[in-house]
Amino acid sequence: MSDQAGAFRFKPTTNDQRPTTRELLVTQQPTTAFLLFRNSLVSSLNAFLVLCFVERTPGALSNMPLRLYTLLLAGIAAIFAAYLLFGRKKKTAAEIERERRDLLNQIGRITDGTVIDVQEITPNGHHAATMLIFQYDVGGVSYEASQDVTYLRQWVNLHSCRLGVPTSVRYDPQNPGNSIVVSEKWMGLRQ
Numbered sequence: 001m002s003d004q005a006g007a008f009r010f011k012p013t014t015n016d017q018r019p020t021t022r023e024l025l026v027t028q029q030p031t032t033a034f035l036l037f038r039n040s041l042v043s044s045l046n047a048f049l050v051l052c053f054v055e056r057t058p059g060a061l062s063n064m065p066l067r068l069y070t071l072l073l074a075g076i077a078a079i080f081a082a083y084l085l086f087g088r089k090k091k092t093a094a095e096i097e098r099e100r101r102d103l104l105n106q107i108g109r110i111t112d113g114t115v116i117d118v119q120e121i122t123p124n125g126h127h128a129a130t131m132l133i134f135q136y137d138v139g140g141v142s143y144e145a146s147q148d149v150t151y152l153r154q155w156v157n158l159h160s161c162r163l164g165v166p167t168s169v170r171y172d173p174q175n176p177g178n179s180i181v182v183s184e185k186w187m188g189l190r191q
Contacts, residue, residue: 097148103172110170111168113168167181
């Protein structure tokens with residue numbers, strides 16, 4: 001460690017070996033880097049206070065609250081933006097898919113469809129995904145979609161899913177291409 005970091009190092013001691021406050025003040029002098037940081041912080045605070053509270057012209061005192069509120073609003077906006085960028089945990093693909101299934105369970109309409117195929121897909125070194133491919137019609141438009149049922153295998157008997165098996169499909173009325181055949185709370189497969 002450097003001498004600067006060593007100046008503030010804590011050593012555990014017994015009660016008899018503890019230095020007095022006077023000895024601490026003499027032995028632990030602040031480093032140059034700390035003093036420069038403290039001085040720049042104090043001067044920045046001083047400039048902020050002068051900007052907000054010192055009257056430069058006769059009418060400047062009436063503008064003070066507006067200036068202060070603007071600075072406070074800018075500070076709150078900066079803190080909120082930092083939280084949005086760095087504070088929130090990113091959702092995984094599995095969490096996003098589960099939320100989509102939950103949404104379709106709540107708002108989805110049901111129509112008849114047909115299972116086309118079940119495929120095992122291994123994308124570029126990632127874990128294998130089991131895709132259930134199905135077809136359905138909404139308002140005269142034919143849709144073909146797939147659903148990842150890798151994490152739903154306890155609800156789906158993949159061996160009974162063969163070409164032409166009838167199924168119920170739950171879809172979003174605002175976006176009929178967004179659909180599911182199975183979820184944790186609903187089963188559309190007719191086995």
